Amino acid sequence: MPGTVLLLAASPVGKSRLVDAASVLPVLAAVPPAVLSGTDTANVVELADPLEPQAVLTRLRAVAATPGPLTVFIAGQLALDRRQHLPHLALARTTPASVRYTALPWQWIREEFRLRSPGSTTLLVDLHADAEAWGWLRTHALDSGRNNAVFGRIAPPPSRRTVAVPAYMKTIATILRSGWRPPVEQLHQQAFGRLGPDAYGDVVLTVPPAPVAVPGGFAPRPPYRPERPRPQTPDEGPAGAGRAPQAPAVGPPQPQDPHVQITAAVQAGRHQDADALALAHEQAAARAHGVASEQALHWSEVRADLAMFARDSARSCRIWLTVAETRLTAGQSPDAPTVEKAVDRAHHQWGQVRDKTQAQELGALLAQLRARVPGRRPGALENVQKQLRELQATPF
Helix, strand or coil, X not given: CCEEEEEEEECCCHHHCCECHHHHHHHHHCCCHHHHHCCCXXXXXXXXXXXXXXXXXXXXXXXXXXXXXXXXXXXXXXEECCCXXXXXXXXXXXXXXXXXXXXXXXXXXHHHHCCECCCCEEEEEEEEECHHHHHHCCCCCCCCCCCCEEEXXXXXXXXXXXXXXXXXXXXXXXXHCCCCCCCHHHHHHHHHHHHCHHHCCCEEEEECCCCCCCCCCECCCCCCCCCCCCCCCCCCCCCCXXXXXXXXXXXXXXXXXXXXXXXXXHHXXXXXXXXXXHHHHHHXXXXXXXXXXXXXXXXXXXXXXXXXXXXXXXXXXXXXHHHHHHHHHCCCCCCCHHHHHXXXXXHHHHCCCCCHHHHHHXXXXXXXXXXXXXXXXXXXXXXXXXXXXXXXXXCC
16 A cells, blocks of 8 residues: 655754754655555655745645655654643744744644554654743653554754754655665664764654554544634734633632743743752752652752753753662662653763863763663663773863
């Protein structure tokens, strides 16, 4: 049965752009359609830097209705809307204030594919998250549908005034240009094996295919009607403006979520205030529940990310190292996901440290941890040792 391939690359224009998503399309376009799909023949639909969410939704709905295997390649930028704090794929006109109106809700992707046959849909994803989305990923998973195979990565925000490239997706395309498509799990592993140390801090997406697939990928269903994007009015008042005023609900005031206050401080550039607030919550949690409690370690991890947002890679690395050591001392296994995540994030931040003295000090600590927590990607300890030798050989 012929397959269908959707190539979707989207990112904002102007200073809101974190990644040049469309740069991967020429590389993907050089791969034969049958290799992209893993079928004998395939049809390819390409969307490069689309402008309107509804236009993307129309293409999603069309490919979702195809009866054969569907492979979706998505490169782009993940953002949250300011009202509901839900993940969106930023499009060409998206700005931080207009996400709700100009970006594609990720739930639309999930909903359009949700009634396809299990095992018939594969998503390969290469996303860069903005600061708010990266913080959201700490406590949420990016839900792409339980019937879909999903492989890829979500990278943290790049350094200031830097536009990243979709390196994972370009590596996927380079592998496929050989003319042979390995099983998707193997393809994913090969791509990550080539990315290098900069990818150690990424959120890795690995949802294998559903074990059972039935012939035909599309099940008839009533049309899904997501909320239509409203005109771009980022400063509009609350819903219902212009109607008769309603009596306000009476009740005790709700305490403000400290995460919201921290996010606002980061957005305003008040990084010290954000860290001080997180530190106060970390200390309070440690007093109430213990230093190694999940409550206290959560705030430690928040502070590590806040240091990253403040471009203080050394401090971020040091906090992640402390989190990993604390978890290990508390008896967590070296292969526990929370331990591996902390060491991977420390490794990623260490790679961004430019001060040689700090890099040597932190690298020695990281090497000791890597000997105990090698992680899921081969060669992590060897990478640290190699960079430490290069630092030793480089004069101040």
